[in-house]
Amino acid sequence: MTEMLGYARSDGRKGIRNVVAVAYLVECAHFVAREVVAEFRGQPVHLIGFPGCYPNDYAQAMMERLCTHPNVGAVLLVSLGCESFNRSRLEAVIAATGRPVETLVIQKAGGSRETIRKGAAFVARALEEIATLPRVPMQVSDLTVATICGGSDGTSGISGNPAAGLAFDALVKQGATCIFEETGELIGCEHIMAERAATPELAEELKACVAKAARYYETLGYGSFAAGNATGGLSTIEEKSLGAYVKSGASPISGIIKPGDLPPTGGLYLMDVVPDGEVRFGFPNIADNAEIVEMIASGAHLTLFITGRGSVVGSAISPVIKICANPETYRALAGDMDVNAGAVIEGEKSLSEVAEEILARIMATAAGEETRSEGLGHQEFILTYKSFTPAGPACLPKSA
Amino acid sequence: MSAFLKLSPQDNVQVALRAAPAGTPLSGAGSVVTLTDVSMAHKVTDQPIPAGALVVKYGLPIGVATQDIPAGAHVHVHNIRSRYTATHYRAEEAGLSHD
Structure with a gap:
């Protein structure tokens, strides 16, 4: 098996990728940020951001977690200038981790063209600087895997x-999160889920x-x-x-986290993605990538994405391994899929054989091999308004 | 391999592992056959389900029958409903054209 070498970060976590994140802090800066990223096609430069002009504690916390994710090596912040996002606080949080970071304010930097030029110059320097970061051996227990x-x-x-549930059980057994x-x-x-809780509370x-x-x-x-769920039966x-539910496997459930919370120990965690309080801001997650982003904010190094109808998405920051449940979909979209679980439906493979394949893909991806969506250049990202109250004391195990 | 899979012994529906034409026998259900063509991954009853009774898959309830459902019938949005929130679907794409 290929040895896993991680990028050592100052908070002790290890990354399986070393990405330069280019983050727009309001939709008005989105195009300029995208133009910076466009100059680095094929290189690990990913576009993330928050479109809203009004302040939101959740979005601020999410951006802080995402910009200091172990897979991120450096960050460029692109601000229009008049939006409410607290860019100086975000920059300070990133700088405190030792990562190269620069903020460009379009209104002060001379407009679109100058900001794109300065931004691209920063990204080129950052890519060079983080290329020499030390790599350290990484164990399965260092990994956080989302599904x-x-x-x-x-x-x-x-x-x-x-x-995927069987693969999760094997990961939990080896100390992964x-x-x-x-x-x-x-x-x-x-x-039935509550029966697996670590404590009655x-x-x-x-x-x-x-x-x-x-x-x-x-x-x-x-x-x-x-609607497509009904079409599919x-x-x-x-x-x-x-x-x-079965993708959570059969391990005991260690805790409940909210988006951006870092699990205190290894084990299996449910992410509570539905906002607290009165219904505000609309649907909890407008599409799959909103949840993928939330799990990445909670430290996920990679995501297992199981699809029947056939999703093609990847993600910014952390690779997505696509597991196709439907053999007909797999044949139609093989170039987008990493694992064909449809072989179970056709009686060609057992669930445990497919679980072994999934585990092998996880190890290879963590060791640096590209997933299908990475190879195709997918970098989906969505972050919208939400509000949460902190998880209660009964939700988390005592820190090890 | 049978075209149908019964996921749990308590279930009153089976899942089509491949597209099954009308008249396909169900798994371990005697003389019960599908009453219509059924698309892959859709469900068929292997026993009559009276209106108001629970529809069971994975050994757990997945909804309530909104009408009497005869053995061998396609079970879907047209004859069961959620006990939580209503299902949103596009009728022309829900695989119901034969019903």
């Missing part, structure tokens, strides 16, 4: 998701956060269920949920 399913159909819950998500897609599973919290999701979606009038949110 999501998107574009689900009736195959997801019988091939891709249970295989694993995150699963979307409480809106656990509706109907709350009681946590069991109550697990049920409460699914109840919160059910209320939230009820108010919005839609469940976390797309799923009839109700409960059915989709049960299929999605």
